[in-house]
Amino acid sequence: MSEKQKKATAYWKVNLRYLIILLTIWFVGSYGAGILFKEALDTFQVGGFKVGFWFAQQGSIYMFVILIFVYVRLMNKLDKKFGYED
Amino acid sequence: MSVQTWTYILVGVTFTLYIGIAIWSRAGSTKEFYVAGGGVSPWANGMATAADWMSAASFLSMAGIIAFAGYDGSVYLMGWTGGYVLLALLLAPYLRKFGKFTVPDFIGDRYYSKTARIVAVICALIVSFTYVAGQMRGVGVVFSRFLEVDINTGVIIGMVIVLFYAVLGGMKGITYTQVAQYCVLIFAFMVPAIFISIQMTGNPIPQLGMGSTLNDGSGMYLLEKLDGLSAELGFNDYTKGSKSIVDIFAITLALMVGTAGLPHVIVRFFTVKRVRDARKSAGLALLLIAILYTTAPAVAAFAKTNLIKTVSDKKYSEMPVWFKNWEKTGLLTFDDKNQDGKIQYVANKERNELKIDNDIMVLANPEIANLPAWVIALVAAGGLAAALSTAAGLLLVISSSVSHDLIKKVFSPGISDKGELWAARISASIAVVIAGYFGINPPGFVAAVVALAFGLAAASFFPAIVLGIFYKKMNREGAVTGMIVGMLLMLYYMMKFKFGMFGGGTSQEWWFGISPEGFGSVAMIANFIVSILVMRFTPEPPSDVQEIVEDIRIPSGAEEATGH
Numbered sequence: 001m002s003e004k005q006k007k008a009t010a011y012w013k014v015n016l017r018y019l020i021i022l023l024t025i026w027f028v029g030s031y032g033a034g035i036l037f038k039e040a041l042d043t044f045q046v047g048g049f050k051v052g053f054w055f056a057q058q059g060s061i062y063m064f065v066i067l068i069f070v071y072v073r074l075m076n077k078l079d080k081k082f083g084y085e086d
Numbered sequence: 087m088s089v090q091t092w093t094y095i096l097v098g099v100t101f102t103l104y105i106g107i108a109i110w111s112r113a114g115s116t117k118e119f120y121v122a123g124g125g126v127s128p129w130a131n132g133m134a135t136a137a138d139w140m141s142a143a144s145f146l147s148m149a150g151i152i153a154f155a156g157y158d159g160s161v162y163l164m165g166w167t168g169g170y171v172l173l174a175l176l177l178a179p180y181l182r183k184f185g186k187f188t189v190p191d192f193i194g195d196r197y198y199s200k201t202a203r204i205v206a207v208i209c210a211l212i213v214s215f216t217y218v219a220g221q222m223r224g225v226g227v228v229f230s231r232f233l234e235v236d237i238n239t240g241v242i243i244g245m246v247i248v249l250f251y252a253v254l255g256g257m258k259g260i261t262y263t264q265v266a267q268y269c270v271l272i273f274a275f276m277v278p279a280i281f282i283s284i285q286m287t288g289n290p291i292p293q294l295g296m297g298s299t300l301n302d303g304s305g306m307y308l309l310e311k312l313d314g315l316s317a318e319l320g321f322n323d324y325t326k327g328s329k330s331i332v333d334i335f336a337i338t339l340a341l342m343v344g345t346a347g348l349p350h351v352i353v354r355f356f357t358v359k360r361v362r363d364a365r366k367s368a369g370l371a372l373l374l375i376a377i378l379y380t381t382a383p384a385v386a387a388f389a390k391t392n393l394i395k396t397v398s399d400k401k402y403s404e405m406p407v408w409f410k411n412w413e414k415t416g417l418l419t420f421d422d423k424n425q426d427g428k429i430q431y432v433a434n435k436e437r438n439e440l441k442i443d444n445d446i447m448v449l450a451n452p453e454i455a456n457l458p459a460w461v462i463a464l465v466a467a468g469g470l471a472a473a474l475s476t477a478a479g480l481l482l483v484i485s486s487s488v489s490h491d492l493i494k495k496v497f498s499p500g501i502s503d504k505g506e507l508w509a510a511r512i513s514a515s516i517a518v519v520i521a522g523y524f525g526i527n528p529p530g531f532v533a534a535v536v537a538l539a540f541g542l543a544a545a546s547f548f549p550a551i552v553l554g555i556f557y558k559k560m561n562r563e564g565a566v567t568g569m570i571v572g573m574l575l576m577l578y579y580m581m582k583f584k585f586g587m588f589g590g591g592t593s594q595e596w597w598f599g600i601s602p603e604g605f606g607s608v609a610m611i612a613n614f615i616v617s618i619l620v621m622r623f624t625p626e627p628p629s630d631v632q633e634i635v636e637d638i639r640i641p642s643g644a645e646e647a648t649g650h
Binding site: 083 | 170174296307325365643
C-alpha cells in the first residue's frame with residue numbers, strides 16, 4: 001500500500017468511528033427516548049412536560065442539530081490533521 | 087385595515103420581491119441552471135434548503151395533524167428532521183465531492199450503467215411529481231380563503247409565478263428566491279405562535295410555553311389541561327396517542343430515510359463550493375428548520391386547547407366570524423345531529439357534530455386567538471412562500487432529470503450547452519403545466535401518494551447511494567436489482583393496502599403490523615439485503631469505479647460541479 005493510500009485508509013477509519021458513535025446517539029435520543037422507552041420516561045415530569053413526550057416532540061430535534069454541528073467540528077479538525085482541507 | 091387588504095399588500099410585496107430576485111439572478115449556462123454556478127455560501131444554501139424542504143405540508147398541515155393526533159404526530163417531527171443527520175453524515179459531503187449535477191448522475195456513474203441511471207430518473211420523477219401537485223393545491227387553498235378568488239385561479243396565479251422564476255433563473259434564481267422565502271415563512275410562522283404563547287401562558291417562547299402553566303387562573307399545565315379535555319370528550323390522551331410502537335417506529339424511520347433520499351433536497355448540496363461547506367450547510371439547514379419544527383408542536387397544543395374551549399358545547403349561533411368563514415370553504419362543517427343548537431365535538435363518530443380539516447388549524451389559529459388583521463395576512467403570505475419555494479425546487483429536479491439525465495446523457499449526448507439549457511427550460515415549463523393540472527384536479531389520493539413518495543425515496547435511492555459510498559465492492563447488478571425490488575415491493579404494498587388492489591387488506595393484515603406509511607423502512611431493508619446478496623454472485627465493479635469511491639471519501643480537491 002502506498003503512503004497516500006495508507007493515509008486515506010487511516011482517515012476513513014476515524015471517520016467511520018465518528019459515524020458509529022454519532023449515529024448511536026442519534027438512535028438512542030430519537031427512537032430510544034421518543035419511541036421505545038417513551039412510556040417509561042413519561043413517568044418523569046419536568047415542568048409541564050412528560051419526559052418521553054418531550055423527547056418525541058422537542059428534545060430529539062435539538063439533539064439532531066447538535067449532532068450535525070459536532071460532526072462538522074470533528075471532521076474539520078480531522079481534515080486539518082490529515083491535510084485534506086481545501 | 088381589513089384582513090383582505092393586508093393580504094393583498096403582503097402577498098403583493100413578497101411576490102414582487104421574488105420576481106425582482108429572479109430577474110437579478112437569472113441563469114446564463116447549464117451550470118448556473120442546475121447548480122447555481124456552484125458557489126453558494128453555506129448560510130444561503132442552508133436557508134434555501136430549509137425553504138426548499140418546508141413545504142405547504144410543513145407550514146400549513148403539520149401543526150394541524152399534530153393537534154388532532156397528539157403524540158402520534160411526533161412521527162412527522164422526528165421523521166422530517168432526523169433525516170438531516172443521515173444526510174449530513176452519510177450522503178451530502180460525498181455527493182458534493184463527487185461533483186455532478188443530479189442524483190441520477192451519481193447512480194449512473196457509480197454503477198456504470200444506463201439502466202441504473204434510467205431507474206433513478208424514473209424514481210426522481212415519480213417522487214417529485216407527487217410532491218409538486220400537493221404544493222400547487224396548497225397555493226390554491228390560501229388564495230381562495232384569503233383573497234376570495236376561486237381555488238383554480240389561485241393555482242394558475244401560483245403557476246405563473248413559479249414558471250417565471252424557475253424557468254428564467256434555474257437553480258440560481260431558485261436559490262436566492264428561496265432565501266427570501268425562508269425569511270418570509272419563518273417570520274409568518276413565529277409571529278402568531280409568539281402572540282398566542284404569551285396570550286395563553288405568559289411565556290413568549292412557544293417551545294417553553296408548551297410546557298408552562300395556563301394563564302387562565304387554573305394554575306394547570308397546558309398539556310395536563312389538554313390531556314384532561316381530550317379524555318373528557320372521549321379522545322385518547324393528547325400525550326399518549328393510539329398507534330402501536332412498531333408502527334410509530336417504522337413510520338419515523340421511513341420518513342427519516344425518505345427525507346435523506348429526496349432528490350430535491352440532495353441536489354441542494356451540489357451547489358456549495360467545498361465539501362466542508364456541504365456538511366456545514368446541512369447543519370445550518372436543520373437549525374433553520376428546527377425553529378419551525380419545535381414551534382409547530384407548541385402551536386398544535388395551543389390551537390387544540392383554544393379550539394376545544396371555543397367550540398365545545400357552545401351555541402352554534404354564538405360562534406365567532408372565523409367559524410362561518412371556514413364553513414364557506416367546506417373545510418369545516420357542522421351538523422347538528424341532536425338538534426340542540428350546540429356544538430358537540432366528541433370522539434364518538436355517531437354523536438360528533440363538527441368536522442375540521444387538518445389544513446385549516448394553522449391558517450385559522452390567529453383568528454381563533456383574535457390576533458390583529460396583519461398577523462392573519464402574514465400567515466397567508468408565509469403559506470404561499472412555503473408552497474412556492476418547494477414547488478420551484480421540485481420543478482428543477484424534474485426539468486434536470488429530463489434535460490440532463492435523459493436528453494443529454496441517454497438520447498442526445500452531442501447537444502450543446504445552449505441547447506441543453508433550452509431543453510431544461512422547456513421541460514420546466516411543461517412540468518409546471520402538469521403540476522398545475524393536478525393542483526386544479528387533485529387525484530383523490532394526494533395524501534396517500536405523498537407517503538408513497540417518501541416510501542419510494544427510502545426504498546430506492548437511499549440504499550443505492552449509501553452502499554455506493556460505503557461499500558466499495560457494491561456493483562451494478564446488486565444496486566439495480568435492489569432499487570427495483572425495493573420500489574416494486576413498496577408499490578405493491580401501497581396498492582394493496584391503500585388502494586385495495588391485489589385483493590386489498592385491512593389493518594389487521596399489515597405485515598409486521600406496519601402501515602403503508604411506514605412500509606418504506608421494510609422496503610429499504612429489503613433493498614439492502616437484495617443488493618448485497620446479488621453482489622455476492624456477480625462480478626465486482628471495474629477498478630476505475632472503485633477508484634471513484636476511494637476518491638469521494640477524501641474531502642480535498644473537490645472540483646466544481648460539472649456535467650461531464
